[in-house]
Amino acid sequence: MTFHLIASLMTPGHFRSAWRLPDADPHAYLDIDYFRGLARIADEVGLDAIFLGDAPALGPEIATNPGTGIDPLILLGHLAAVTERVGVLVTSSTSYNSPYNLARRFQALDIVTKGRAAVNLVTTYAPAAAANFGQTEPAAKETRYRRAHEFLTVVRRLWDSWEPGAIVADKASGRYVDPGSIHAADHHGEFFSVAGPLPVPGDHPVVVQAGGSEGGLNLGAELADVVFTVAQTQAKAIAFRDDIRRRAVAAGRGADDVKISLGVIVLIGETEDDARTRADELYATLGLDQLARGVLAALGLGDRDLDEPIGIADLPEVPVAEAGSVGFQVSTRALLAERPLSARELARHAPGSGHRLVVGTAEQIADDLESWYRAGTADGFTIMYADTAVDFERFARLVVPLLIDRGLFRPAESGSTLRDRLDVPQYGQRRTGNAAVAG
Ligand SMILES: Cc1cc2nc3c(=O)[nH]c(=O)nc-3n(C[C@H](O)[C@H](O)[C@H](O)COP(=O)(O)O)c2cc1C
Numbered sequence: 001m002t003f004h005l006i007a008s009l010m011t012p013g014h015f016r017s018a019w020r021l022p023d024a025d026p027h028a029y030l031d032i033d034y035f036r037g038l039a040r041i042a043d044e045v046g047l048d049a050i051f052l053g054d055a056p057a058l059g060p061e062i063a064t065n066p067g068t069g070i071d072p073l074i075l076l077g078h079l080a081a082v083t084e085r086v087g088v089l090v091t092s093s094t095s096y097n098s099p100y101n102l103a104r105r106f107q108a109l110d111i112v113t114k115g116r117a118a119v120n121l122v123t124t125y126a127p128a129a130a131a132n133f134g135q136t137e138p139a140a141k142e143t144r145y146r147r148a149h150e151f152l153t154v155v156r157r158l159w160d161s162w163e164p165g166a167i168v169a170d171k172a173s174g175r176y177v178d179p180g181s182i183h184a185a186d187h188h189g190e191f192f193s194v195a196g197p198l199p200v201p202g203d204h205p206v207v208v209q210a211g212g213s214e215g216g217l218n219l220g221a222e223l224a225d226v227v228f229t230v231a232q233t234q235a236k237a238i239a240f241r242d243d244i245r246r247r248a249v250a251a252g253r254g255a256d257d258v259k260i261s262l263g264v265i266v267l268i269g270e271t272e273d274d275a276r277t278r279a280d281e282l283y284a285t286l287g288l289d290q291l292a293r294g295v296l297a298a299l300g301l302g303d304r305d306l307d308e309p310i311g312i313a314d315l316p317e318v319p320v321a322e323a324g325s326v327g328f329q330v331s332t333r334a335l336l337a338e339r340p341l342s343a344r345e346l347a348r349h350a351p352g353s354g355h356r357l358v359v360g361t362a363e364q365i366a367d368d369l370e371s372w373y374r375a376g377t378a379d380g381f382t383i384m385y386a387d388t389a390v391d392f393e394r395f396a397r398l399v400v401p402l403l404i405d406r407g408l409f410r411p412a413e414s415g416s417t418l419r420d421r422l423d424v425p426q427y428g429q430r431r432t433g434n435a436a437v438a439g
Contacts, residue, residue, distance in 0.1 A: 002410045003373050004048045004380030004422050009038050014265045016065035017285035018387040029066045039079040042086045045396045046411020048421050049087030056096050057128035080113040087418035089118040094148035096133045100194055103158035110205040115417030118206035123148050145215025147191045152223045154194050157185040159204045161197030204427045206418050212327015221247030225424040226259045230327050230354050236334035237377035262378035263355040266365050267386035268394040279359050292343040309340035328354035362398035
């Protein structure tokens, strides 16, 4: 069995302060040549997909760190044109898009990339985004997930518009399509009214879902192909994967129809000493105190000594993540249940998020991924890089060959679709229940 590898090309890296390092280019996130270089490496070593996260708002830390980048759909459309086999995965918001536009855009990306497109649908927790779309504040999380569910249901109906073989192109009779094979979405729901159909035929691009709250888990299990998750302990990751698989079966799907992709941050040294030195350099660029205070706020702990150990008993009963992420909180709680850590230690542990940071040589990183995979934590990994400019290439050139040698990773082949590589079935709703367009 092999696992998938998705590269999250966040700039400047998961350490948002990596732009301050002496060799770093602080303007890389606006530089198409920089992204082209990364995409070509991903393509060359056969990674399954490159991923660009997004939020439709100025990054909240822009005073100190590069934030949201250029529109990633446009960027990945370009990168797809300079690559041949790597998949292109981009975040889009269900709260600030319309299903018709999104369905059409991603169908287009899938057609022009010959089946390499994927969308990471999120409800967007960035509070600043709401004001860009006529809202004074984001809708409540429960409402956002209700909308997301309806959104993806409509998107799937739109992707089901055309039956295979609808284009008959009979030159003798002049009949181009069989109109009875094109179906309206004909959707009238709480949030959307969408007639459909889409103007051209296509497949369903791969759909990823990244929310860890109840609404996110159900959305992922019922309607997504891949679920992104975060875990600091193997036990938490295994329980999460089992949970999603159970929910998929309860929703009438196969347990294997939904794949789990676990986020991991890597910091790679040529030797263990080099890895430690690089980690020290990166930590020195971070405002660790500020980060630690952010950790306290995210956990709902407010003012507290940054060096005082936090045990699971110190945390509020219910995750306080109306604005933030339940998924990240559950992950941190699982870690604190194993051993108390101070806010400063937590900030060091996973700078900037709840994702697990692995520091070591290429061999050690490969060992880590192997052990997590063999323990049944995930179907693959979304790799983030401490300093993307350095760690991405080291991962691609040094870790990937080890994973191939160990039989854990199979490089993508030209001509294969992302859906095939991730081993997720074509979504099974095509045509069912859609009213035919009169023809
Ligand atoms: C690997 C991973 C990648 C994510 N990427 C994005 C992103 O690009 N944009 C975004 O707004 N949220 C992103 N999220 C956050 C989730 O989609 C979700 O909005 C957040 O976790 C809050 O919802 P929850 O409480 O259901 O977890 C990501 C989460 C994970 C685990």
